[in-house]
Amino acid sequence: MSQITIKDMVKRYVTCGTVTMALDGVSVDINEGEMVAIMGPSGSGKTTMLNMLGVLDTPTNGEYFLNQTPVEKLSSSNLAEIRNKTIGFIFQQFALIDEYTIQENVELPLVYRNLYCSRKDRLSRGEIKKRVYNIINDVGLKEHINKYPAQLSGGQQQRVAIARALVGEPDIVIADEPTGALDQKTGKEVMELLMDINKKGKTIIIVTHDEKIAAYCKRRIDILDGKIISDKASA
Numbered sequence: 001m002s003q004i005t006i007k008d009m010v011k012r013y014v015t016c017g018t019v020t021m022a023l024d025g026v027s028v029d030i031n032e033g034e035m036v037a038i039m040g041p042s043g044s045g046k047t048t049m050l051n052m053l054g055v056l057d058t059p060t061n062g063e064y065f066l067n068q069t070p071v072e073k074l075s076s077s078n079l080a081e082i083r084n085k086t087i088g089f090i091f092q093q094f095a096l097i098d099e100y101t102i103q104e105n106v107e108l109p110l111v112y113r114n115l116y117c118s119r120k121d122r123l124s125r126g127e128i129k130k131r132v133y134n135i136i137n138d139v140g141l142k143e144h145i146n147k148y149p150a151q152l153s154g155g156q157q158q159r160v161a162i163a164r165a166l167v168g169e170p171d172i173v174i175a176d177e178p179t180g181a182l183d184q185k186t187g188k189e190v191m192e193l194l195m196d197i198n199k200k201g202k203t204i205i206i207v208t209h210d211e212k213i214a215a216y217c218k219r220r221i222d223i224l225d226g227k228i229i230s231d232k233a234s235a
């Protein structure tokens, strides 16, 4: 059964009387455990689609079912919970907080979660520390846990961002050009890490314009002018 179903999704922007169809009738199903690349030239609608998949934005028309639940029926607190618990996000420029240590950056999703969840579901300080340590260890950065982002290389910073995306144990990881700010060798290491995470059962959706990065994914969806023009297994 599909984890994600999008049906006839349209996103229309109107700026100074000019209409842009950023998404023009997109339909797609993504199953649990898939690793999917979304590809297309600049302006084709990739980021718009990612924003929809991540429930960061609402479509003009169309439907989105996440685990068979219609997203449009969810309250804003349910949506916030999905963004915190069900989906982990990774961005091109890492989006780490410079003034926070690696430990503090990675624990942020759990700190936010404690603010809204019921008292009985709250994680103790000790549990948070343990989960953060384990995930930082998994991405190979335990000796850097008390450093600040500026003291790490680009590849290491992206590993921190991956740890932060995973610490809440999401089912789906969404990555927007995760290797875009990295050299080729470091980008390859980050993709190998994402492949390992996918092998553990997480669904991974990556926006990229890089053929080499798309080749790590089992499925490739090409977008042009807001429409899916191809959806197939990677060669």
Ligand SMILES: Nc1ncnc2c1ncn2[C@@H]1O[C@H](COP(=O)(O)OP(=O)(O)OP(=O)(O)O)[C@@H](O)[C@H]1O
Pocket: 013, 014, 015, 020, 021, 022, 040, 041, 042, 043, 044, 045, 046, 047, 048, 049, 209
């Ligand atoms: N907030 C907005 N207001 C108006 N138009 C927008 C807005 N966001 C995106 N667009 C337009 O929608 C279209 C799709 O943009 P989108 O950012 O999704 O493309 P993209 O494929 O991610 O491009 P890139 O690879 O350059 O990031 C573009 O024509 C863009 O100019």
